[in-house]
Amino acid sequence: MRVAEAVDGYLAHLERERGYSANTVRGYRGDLRSLTEHCERAGVDDAASLDIDALRDWLYASAELGLGKATIARRSAAARGLSRWIAAHGGTDIAGRLRTPKRDRHLPRVLSRQAMDGVLERLGEAAASGDAAALRDLAVIELLYASALRVSELVGLDIDDVDLERLTVRVTGKGSKERVVPFGRPALDALLDWIRIGRPQLVDAERAHPALFLGARGGRLGQRRVHETVTGMLEATPGAGPHGPHTLRHTAATHLLDGGADLRAVQEMLGHASLGTTQIYTHVSLERLSEAYRGAHPRA
Numbered sequence: 656m657r658v659a660e661a662v663d664g665y666l667a668h669l670e671r672e673r674g675y676s677a678n679t680v681r682g683y684r685g686d687l688r689s690l691t692e693h694c695e696r697a698g699v700d701d702a703a704s705l706d707i708d709a710l711r712d713w714l715y716a717s718a719e720l721g722l723g724k725a726t727i728a729r730r731s732a733a734a735r736g737l738s739r740w741i742a743a744h745g746g747t748d749i750a751g752r753l754r755t756p757k758r759d760r761h762l763p764r765v766l767s768r769q770a771m772d773g774v775l776e777r778l779g780e781a782a783a784s785g786d787a788a789a790l791r792d793l794a795v796i797e798l799l800y801a802s803a804l805r806v807s808e809l810v811g812l813d814i815d816d817v818d819l820e821r822l823t824v825r826v827t828g829k830g831s832k833e834r835v836v837p838f839g840r841p842a843l844d845a846l847l848d849w850i851r852i853g854r855p856q857l858v859d860a861e862r863a864h865p866a867l868f869l870g871a872r873g874g875r876l877g878q879r880r881v882h883e884t885v886t887g888m889l890e891a892t893p894g895a896g897p898h899g900p901h902t903l904r905h906t907a908a909t910h911l912l913d914g915g916a917d918l919r920a921v922q923e924m925l926g927h928a929s930l931g932t933t934q935i936y937t938h939v940s941l942e943r944l945s946e947a948y949r950g951a952h953p954r955a
Contacts, residue, residue: 656744658694661702662687665740674831676807686733689717702741707749710734714753764902765909770892771800775841778888782848790853791868791876792884794845798824799885799900801838803907803925805829806881806900812867814850819843828926836924908936 656664666684669675675683693713699705713734717727731753738750766774778796781789799809808826816825822843823835838846849868858864859873866875885900904925911921922933 656702656741656746657700658702658705659691661737661741661744661746662691664744665737668740669736676829678807679829682729683733683736686730687737689713689730690734690737703746705738705741705749707752710738710750710753764905766889766892766902766906768910771906771910774888774892775800782845785852787853787856788871790845790849791857794842794849794853795868795876795881795884796888796903797842797845798838799903800907801842802826802836803904803911803921804836805904805926806878808926809900810866810868810876810878810881813865814867815865817846817867819846826926829928832926834923834926905936908933912936 662684666680666687669683670677670680690710690713693716694700694705694709697709697712699709714727714731717730722730735750735753738748738753742748775793775796778789778793782793795809798804799806802824804824804826805828808828811827812824818824822839823837825833825835827833854869857869857871857873862873864874868876870876870880881900885903889899889902908921908925911924912918918933918937919930921936922930925933927933
């Protein structure tokens with residue numbers, strides 16, 4: 656089996672059998688295409704000839720190109736996964752001893768409650784006009800913040816996924832895993848206005864779409880449009896750091912912990928496989944506490 660054929664087989668396995676998201680498969684495809692090109696330059700065409708030295712040389716070359724630790728770590732994970740897949744199909748797992756560099760840990764950007772209230776107030780004023788896009792944007796931001804959703808989860812929602820009586824939404828997350836998460840009354844009000852007033856303005860009668868959130872042409876709202884909405888909103892909000900939709904997920908998780916929510920309950924809500932992933936928000940809460948202490952305590 657050639658290296659390129661092994662890569663194609665492994666990616667198909669991730670997508671069809673493991674249920675990896677399109678974004679994750681796309682990232683792995685780019686990484687493993689780089690590995691394939693490296694092998695071609697090194698004269699390694701057969702997957703059986705691939706060894707750990709070739710993988711280490713590839714990761715070293717990646718680092719020399721200036722790629723960050725997170726990217727190198729992802730490439731290492733992709734190589735280990737490919738190696739395991741090759742072993743399952745009669746080859747040898749040669750990447751078990753491949754070391755992954757530790758990622759630099761940066762605390763995520765989190766909006767204060769006052770800043771979040773200001774954002775939602777401005778969106779509410781725009782939605783009062785009855786404009787479909789404004790009503791949709793308010794409902795999108797309310798739900799992202801209320802339920803700490805990933806943007807891919809949000810745009811994948813259908814109307815039937817929302818239970819307006821129980822105030823819950825059924826989400827399909829990473830690895831095609833489903834979970835049910837709650838939302839509050841303000842998000843409910845925004846959703847009702849969107850569904851009753853805004854959404855009918857965008858529905859294409861000839862091809863009714865089941866998606867909860869629609870774009871300007873009546874199809875499912877795209878991730879790029881949500882990114883643009885959130886980025887524009889956050890650029891007008893004081894504070895440094897990323898401007899993407901994940902900031903709202905970070906903010907929701909941190910506010911839940913600040914309010915006394917149990918860490919495991921937050922893990923379940925976020926859909927994290929590991930509690931360690933959720934624990935970064937405890938660090939954010941401690942950092943916020945430290946800042947408040949330094950600014951307010953006379954003996955700080």
